[in-house]
Amino acid sequence: MAEVLVAVEHAGETPKKVTLELLTLARSLGEPSAVVLGGPGDTEKLVDRLGEYGAVRVYAAEHEDLDGYLVAPKATVLAGLVRSINPAAVLLPSTQEGKEIAGRLAVKLDNGLLTDVVDLAADGTATQPVFAGSVIVTAKVTKGLPLVTVRPNSVTPSQAPVAPMVSTVEVELTDADRLVRVVERRAEQKGTRPELTEASVVVAGGRGVGSAENFALVEELADLLGGAVGASRAATDSGYYPHQFQVGQTGKTVSPQLYIALGISGAIQHRAGMQTSRTIVAVNKDAEAPIFELADFGVVGDLFTVVPQVVEEIRKRK
Amino acid sequence: MNIVVLVKQVPDSGSERRLRDDDYTVDRESASNIINEMDEYAIEEALRLREAYGGEVTILTMGPARSVESIRKALSMGPDKAVHVQDDALAGSCALGTSRALAAAIRTLSPDLVLAGAESTDGRVQAMPHMLAERLGFAALTGARKLTVQDGTLTVERQTEEGYEVVTAATPAVVSVWDTINEPRYPNFKGIMEAKKKPVTTLGLAELGLAAGEVGSAGATSTVLAARNRPERQGGTKITDEGAGGTKLVEFLASEKFV
Ligand SMILES: Cc1cc2nc3c(=O)[nH]c(=O)nc-3n(C[C@H](O)[C@H](O)[C@H](O)COP(=O)(O)OP(=O)(O)OC[C@H]3O[C@@H](n4cnc5c(N)ncnc54)[C@H](O)[C@@H]3O)c2cc1C
Ligand SMILES: Nc1ncnc2c1ncn2[C@@H]1O[C@H](COP(=O)(O)O)[C@@H](O)[C@H]1O
Numbered sequence: 001m002a003e004v005l006v007a008v009e010h011a012g013e014t015p016k017k018v019t020l021e022l023l024t025l026a027r028s029l030g031e032p033s034a035v036v037l038g039g040p041g042d043t044e045k046l047v048d049r050l051g052e053y054g055a056v057r058v059y060a061a062e063h064e065d066l067d068g069y070l071v072a073p074k075a076t077v078l079a080g081l082v083r084s085i086n087p088a089a090v091l092l093p094s095t096q097e098g099k100e101i102a103g104r105l106a107v108k109l110d111n112g113l114l115t116d117v118v119d120l121a122a123d124g125t126a127t128q129p130v131f132a133g134s135v136i137v138t139a140k141v142t143k144g145l146p147l148v149t150v151r152p153n154s155v156t157p158s159q160a161p162v163a164p165m166v167s168t169v170e171v172e173l174t175d176a177d178r179l180v181r182v183v184e185r186r187a188e189q190k191g192t193r194p195e196l197t198e199a200s201v202v203v204a205g206g207r208g209v210g211s212a213e214n215f216a217l218v219e220e221l222a223d224l225l226g227g228a229v230g231a232s233r234a235a236t237d238s239g240y241y242p243h244q245f246q247v248g249q250t251g252k253t254v255s256p257q258l259y260i261a262l263g264i265s266g267a268i269q270h271r272a273g274m275q276t277s278r279t280i281v282a283v284n285k286d287a288e289a290p291i292f293e294l295a296d297f298g299v300v301g302d303l304f305t306v307v308p309q310v311v312e313e314i315r316k317r318k
Numbered sequence: 319m320n321i322v323v324l325v326k327q328v329p330d331s332g333s334e335r336r337l338r339d340d341d342y343t344v345d346r347e348s349a350s351n352i353i354n355e356m357d358e359y360a361i362e363e364a365l366r367l368r369e370a371y372g373g374e375v376t377i378l379t380m381g382p383a384r385s386v387e388s389i390r391k392a393l394s395m396g397p398d399k400a401v402h403v404q405d406d407a408l409a410g411s412c413a414l415g416t417s418r419a420l421a422a423a424i425r426t427l428s429p430d431l432v433l434a435g436a437e438s439t440d441g442r443v444q445a446m447p448h449m450l451a452e453r454l455g456f457a458a459l460t461g462a463r464k465l466t467v468q469d470g471t472l473t474v475e476r477q478t479e480e481g482y483e484v485v486t487a488a489t490p491a492v493v494s495v496w497d498t499i500n501e502p503r504y505p506n507f508k509g510i511m512e513a514k515k516k517p518v519t520t521l522g523l524a525e526l527g528l529a530a531g532e533v534g535s536a537g538a539t540s541t542v543l544a545a546r547n548r549p550e551r552q553g554g555t556k557i558t559d560e561g562a563g564g565t566k567l568v569e570f571l572a573s574e575k576f577v
Contacts, residue, residue: 011480070458070459070460070485071448071458071460072451072452072458075448075452095479096444096460096461096478096479097478097479099443099444099445100444100445100448100458100460102445103413103443103444103445103446103448103449103452104448104449104451104452106413106414106445106449106539107414107417107449107452107453108452110414110539111539112412112414112538112539112540113412113413113414113443113445113539113540114540115442115443115444115445116442125543129548130337130545131331131335131336131440132331133548134335134547134548135335135336135337135545135546135547135548136545136546136547136548137337137342137542137543137544137545137546138542138543138544138545139540139541139542139543140540140541140543141539141540142538142539142540142541143539143540144539176455179456179457179458179487179488179491180457180458180459180485180486180487180491181485181486181487182483182484182485183473183484183485183486184483184484185478185481185483185484186481186482186483187480187481188480188481188482195479197479201576225576225577243463243477243498244477244478244479244481249331249439250355250356250496250497257576258571258574258576268331268332269331269332272331275551279574279576280551281567281570281571283563283567287556287558292553292556293551293553294551294552294553295553295554295556296553296554296555296570297554297555297556297567297570298553298554298555298556298557299556299557299558299559299563299564299566299567300556300557300558300559300563301558301559301563302559305559305563305564306559306563306564306567307564308564309562309563309564309565310564310565310567310568311564312564313564313565313568314568314571314577317568317572317577318577
């Protein structure tokens with residue numbers, strides 16, 4: 001069976017959920033090979049988990065410059081690997097970094113690229129939502145192999161344990177790969193909440209939450225449901241919540257099982273980032289707020305009375 | 319410092335957007351078209367750098383004839399001149415083709431810095447800055463929420479999924495900016511009047527030294543097979559809180575097995 005390359009995105013010692021999703025998808029296309037692009041010793045920590053999700057092979061490309069410089073070295077290594085093994089397809093996560101690596105790879109290989117893919121058939125036909133999910137297209141790469149970035153939460157990860165064969169990849173870089181040095185890397189993620197784009201529950205707050213302090217209420221509900229916290233642009237612009245938690249056209253695209261919008265009007269640019277969520281719940285004191293047009297369950301009311309009651313009721317049931 | 323700012327004209331995301339029925343490319347005729355919002359932040363950043371260090375700011379747009387509206391609008395904010403890459407053979411370009419044409423145009427301008435938006439609202443490919451950097455051999459510092467320049471060294475604070483990172487590079491470079499980097503100025507009357515007289519150079523394939531088969535639909539490396547509108551989401555139950563709204567909400571969550 002033909003190899004399907006999956007670029008591994010990992011946080012510390014564990015592959016990100018999207019990587020497990022990509023491996024699951026890769027199994028329907030061929031034989032998954034995971035490519036670890038990281039610093040010395042990274043592969044060893046990841047290999048078991050990658051095997052659990054069906055990585056028949058794990059390519060270990062380890063070099064401190066892969067972490068020390070921005071994106072370009074990873075694209076160079078991946079391009080070399082693609083040239084030497086000629087895989088059936090290459091899958092990357094549709095994250096900022098995934099798209100950036102893919103863009104460089106497309107140029108290096110002069111190969112077509114499809115981004116934000118939510119499904120990929122064995123014949124290379126990809127499904128992509130465009131215009132904030134209002135239009136769904138099917139598309140195909142017509143030059144080269146299917147090179148696609150896949151949106152987190154598009155596939156349900158499932159296990160298919162194998163013992164991976166690990167092969168080491170020679171990392172050969174040029175000066176052109178070392179133009180942008182990373183001098184500092186800082187995490188701003190709060191506590192132990194799941195990552196916004198990966199979470200199966202997202203509780204988001206808008207201008208109606210009123211202040212940074214009041215976001216504690218949004219966080220409390222999120223924690224009770226094991227979810228992530230999101231925010232509208234009005235909320236991030238007002239400094240209620242850090243910018244990287246913004247959902248929408250200029251923020252993150254999320255597609256959780258459950259999205260709860262608190263004090264969010266539901267402007268078209270906000271909907272762009274959340275309207276493919278499976279179930280949408282809204283609390284807003286304005287009965288005419290557009291968010292109700294897409295909410296499966298809406299409560300017209302003051303979030304400061306409704307949400308505490310929700311919290312209390314869930315606690316009672318636990 | 320000579321700066322090129324990439325400005326893309328896109329259909330307004332606040333109005334209805336569609337694909338054409340014949341070739342499934344973005345319908346730019348029926349839409350109300352505007353400057354891609356993030357690109358306004360790139361223009362603003364360029365103007366601030368010009369104010370601090372001098373030099374020239376050039377707007378670069380690839381798009382159909384009507385993109386000139388956006389070019390004039392961009393110029394009214396203060397840039398010096400513009401280059402419009404326009405040719406019938408460019409219609410239907412994929413991201414790879416667009417990057418080929420834009421890179422060729424950038425070469426004719428030999429800038430120290432290329433500023434772009436982090437992503438466009440129609441394509442959302444988010445890959446153009448890296449594609450260009452790859453073709454030009456420039457450094458690419460993307461997703462900037464802060465940019466500082468000192469003695470030819472660029473330092474960017476870049477937003478990431480986890481938080482932020484600080485990256486540095488020497489010019490020439492491509493920097494893409496996020497909407498957190500600044501607050502774009504509004505064009506004033508004087509700016510709007512001056513923009514009408516600023517030079518806009520149009521470059522076609524011949525001037526860029528490109529063959530028709532390398533770009534446009536002829537050179538496209540991917541193709542759309544079909545498109546359909548996603549069924550509109552229907553609102554479900556809506557209740558008014560009269561004291562038990564929260565409890566009812568939890569009952570709904572329980573019925574859907576979320577609690
Ligand atoms: C190019 C562009 C890109 C954009 N990108 C994004 C994006 O990525 N993400 C995004 O979110 N927005 C984006 N926006 C902004 C968007 O248009 C809206 O302005 C924004 O989403 C509004 O946020 P909001 O719903 O929190 O605030 P508002 O629209 O002010 O709504 C607040 C809501 O809270 C309700 N409320 C107030 N108090 C209470 C209370 N006590 N209890 C219950 N309800 C209450 C009000 O009834 C109101 O409906 C973008 C805009 C543009 C032009
Ligand atoms: N046709 C174009 N003309 C000028 N700039 C463009 C064009 N396409 C993309 N860009 C620039 O590249 C950025 C990222 O676009 P994208 O990769 O399409 O998300 C945009 O914000 C623009 O600054």
